[in-house]
Amino acid sequence: MQPTDIQDPNYFHKVVDCQWACPAHTPVPEYIRLIAQERYTEAYMLNWDSNVFPGILGRTCDRPCEPACRRVRTEEKPVAICRLKRVAADNKGDISAFMPRVPQQKNGKRVALIGAGPASLAVARDLLPLGYEVHLFEKDPSGGGMMRSQIPAFRLPIEVLEEEVDQILDMGVVCHFGQEITSMKAMLDQEFDAYFVGTGAPRGRDLELPGRAEVDEYIHIGIDWLSSVAFGHTDSIEGKVIVMGGGNTAMDCCRTSLRLGAESVTVVVRSAFEVMKASEWEKEDAMREGIPIINNRPPKEFVHENGKLKGVVFECVKPVEEDGRLKYVPSGEPDVFIECDHILMAIGQDNHCPWIERDIGLEFDKWDCPVLDEVTLQSTNPKVFFGGDSAFGPENIIWASAHAHQAAISIHLMLSDKDLKKDRPPEGVNLLSTKMGVHEWAYDAEHDPSARHLVPLVEKESALSNVKVEVELGFDRALGEAEAQRCLNCDVQTVFTENLCIECDACVDICPMDCITFTENAEEDSLRQRLTAPADNGEQALYVSTDLPTGRVMVKDEDVCLHCGLCAERCPTNAWDMQRSVVHVPQLGSFAE
Numbered sequence: 001m002q003p004t005d006i007q008d009p010n011y012f013h014k015v016v017d018c019q020w021a022c023p024a025h026t027p028v029p030e031y032i033r034l035i036a037q038e039r040y041t042e043a044y045m046l047n048w049d050s051n052v053f054p055g056i057l058g059r060t061c062d063r064p065c066e067p068a069c070r071r072v073r074t075e076e077k078p079v080a081i082c083r084l085k086r087v088a089a090d091n092k093g094d095i096s097a098f099m100p101r102v103p104q105q106k107n108g109k110r111v112a113l114i115g116a117g118p119a120s121l122a123v124a125r126d127l128l129p130l131g132y133e134v135h136l137f138e139k140d141p142s143g144g145g146m147m148r149s150q151i152p153a154f155r156l157p158i159e160v161l162e163e164e165v166d167q168i169l170d171m172g173v174v175c176h177f178g179q180e181i182t183s184m185k186a187m188l189d190q191e192f193d194a195y196f197v198g199t200g201a202p203r204g205r206d207l208e209l210p211g212r213a214e215v216d217e218y219i220h221i222g223i224d225w226l227s228s229v230a231f232g233h234t235d236s237i238e239g240k241v242i243v244m245g246g247g248n249t250a251m252d253c254c255r256t257s258l259r260l261g262a263e264s265v266t267v268v269v270r271s272a273f274e275v276m277k278a279s280e281w282e283k284e285d286a287m288r289e290g291i292p293i294i295n296n297r298p299p300k301e302f303v304h305e306n307g308k309l310k311g312v313v314f315e316c317v318k319p320v321e322e323d324g325r326l327k328y329v330p331s332g333e334p335d336v337f338i339e340c341d342h343i344l345m346a347i348g349q350d351n352h353c354p355w356i357e358r359d360i361g362l363e364f365d366k367w368d369c370p371v372l373d374e375v376t377l378q379s380t381n382p383k384v385f386f387g388g389d390s391a392f393g394p395e396n397i398i399w400a401s402a403h404a405h406q407a408a409i410s411i412h413l414m415l416s417d418k419d420l421k422k423d424r425p426p427e428g429v430n431l432l433s434t435k436m437g438v439h440e441w442a443y444d445a446e447h448d449p450s451a452r453h454l455v456p457l458v459e460k461e462s463a464l465s466n467v468k469v470e471v472e473l474g475f476d477r478a479l480g481e482a483e484a485q486r487c488l489n490c491d492v493q494t495v496f497t498e499n500l501c502i503e504c505d506a507c508v509d510i511c512p513m514d515c516i517t518f519t520e521n522a523e524e525d526s527l528r529q530r531l532t533a534p535a536d537n538g539e540q541a542l543y544v545s546t547d548l549p550t551g552r553v554m555v556k557d558e559d560v561c562l563h564c565g566l567c568a569e570r571c572p573t574n575a576w577d578m579q580r581s582v583v584h585v586p587q588l589g590s591f592a593e
Helices: 009-015 017-021 028-036 040-051 054-060 081-091 118-130 158-169 184-189 213-218 222-230 248-259 280-288 397-415 460-465 477-484 506-510 524-529 566-570
Strands: 110-114 133-138 174-177 194-197 219-221 240-244 264-268 299-305 308-314 317-322 325-330 336-339 342-345 384-386 428-433 492-496 516-519 542-544 553-557 576-584
Touching: 009 017, 009 428, 009 576, 017 028, 028 040, 028 081, 028 477, 040 054, 040 081, 040 397, 054 081, 054 158, 054 397, 081 477, 110 118, 118 133, 118 158, 118 194, 118 397, 194 397, 213 219, 213 299, 213 308, 213 342, 219 222, 222 248, 222 342, 240 248, 248 264, 248 280, 248 342, 248 460, 308 342, 384 397, 492 553, 506 516, 506 566, 524 542, 566 576
Parallel strands: 110 133, 110 194, 133 174, 194 384, 219 342, 240 264, 240 342
Antiparallel strands: 299 308, 308 336, 317 325, 428 576, 492 576, 516 553, 542 553
């Protein structure tokens, strides 16, 4: 293998599994260390710089960082990264002094944002400090988009939502609330210099089965129903409720129904439990509240009598793997009838842009998604950019933030007459030694195999009696600090200096994970198998040195390293050092003007 280039920004970035997995590339270990030091305001602002909505995401994020956490490979349970984000938000001080300054004198360019969801808000935050005049158009009376309309208040209190939405609006956004855009052509006629579409994926899917038309008044599309609850138009639901679907929207629908007075709530899913799209914790929350989830039951027919819904007939199937793919075949059991009075349909969402005419230079694909450049998020109309769910279909808030940063860079480059790809700011990495003495480090390197702490919950009866009572109480400062100590500091890297190494193998002897080997070089597949402990996870890199005096090379398996620093402590020549990698992911805040 060739020697590892540790100056490649993506090399150590990928070693920090949580940050690599986060779409917005939030520097997770750094903000967790700040929480451990009770520096909550700094931890909050570090989050705000990358993911824009720390208080909201600390309650609602889909947590792609947690399955990637190195703790999963040591003690199975990841660090509670998401809930630690909430600790920073709940305990932060006054952040006004840290907010970016927006110039009173504008730069003469006007940008229109369509939809007031997380993507548009994040674009506004990135563009305003550069002097752009930003106009926000939203059909609802308030900002937040799907964060307001589709996330129930028992998961996201309204005051948390409004605080973080208003932080952006108060930067000087020109708001046009209550103004639904019905024609993109009319918007283009207003001659803004650039347009960003962040309208989400607002059409919930339906099922055209026998009996559907006859029971229309008893069937509700999940996202529309949640929106009706959020804006106070719906405050109760009676009788027996079936929620169809296995995603997070379905979990929100079933838990909301329970709080609005349903006699019983049952979730019925066509797929197996293990492959449901809902996050594991969302399923756990629903089941903890006594809501049954019935799997492998595709619906066949809506049963009605004299125009009233009586229930649903479901087929019984079983999952079978065929050619590496999961398919569902009849199980041989008889069909099942489940009685109900209402059905909440949460079987997916589609992009829905009937207000965008098809003769204005904007192309759409067969899934009715705009044709976009995946790097720049520019559409086939060069003045129009997309982000969030409206770009590539339903995702989540953290993806919306990631799209927003990239789209804002693209808009700024376009309006500066620069090339949207060639002139994009590059990624970078700095390596900062944490050495404080010969064998002392400026971070807590000790590996503690401690269990994940549970988030305290409000008493169940209180939680189910009011749709606005937040279920999770969050970590207090003491629990937050204890959970923060579980972080393995994956951004503090073991950096090897070949010309200092005397090949004494002391680092090999002390390594608790057997991840360091001195051996003859070879091709990667062969090298992975000849290490002290075979490196079977090809997704994570091998750190390979240049040739040493004996002709051997040092090889370290990045997959299982605990970043404990024992190799650097034992090394008699300081060939090993613990250095913090600071990855610079470009966004407008880091632009060098």
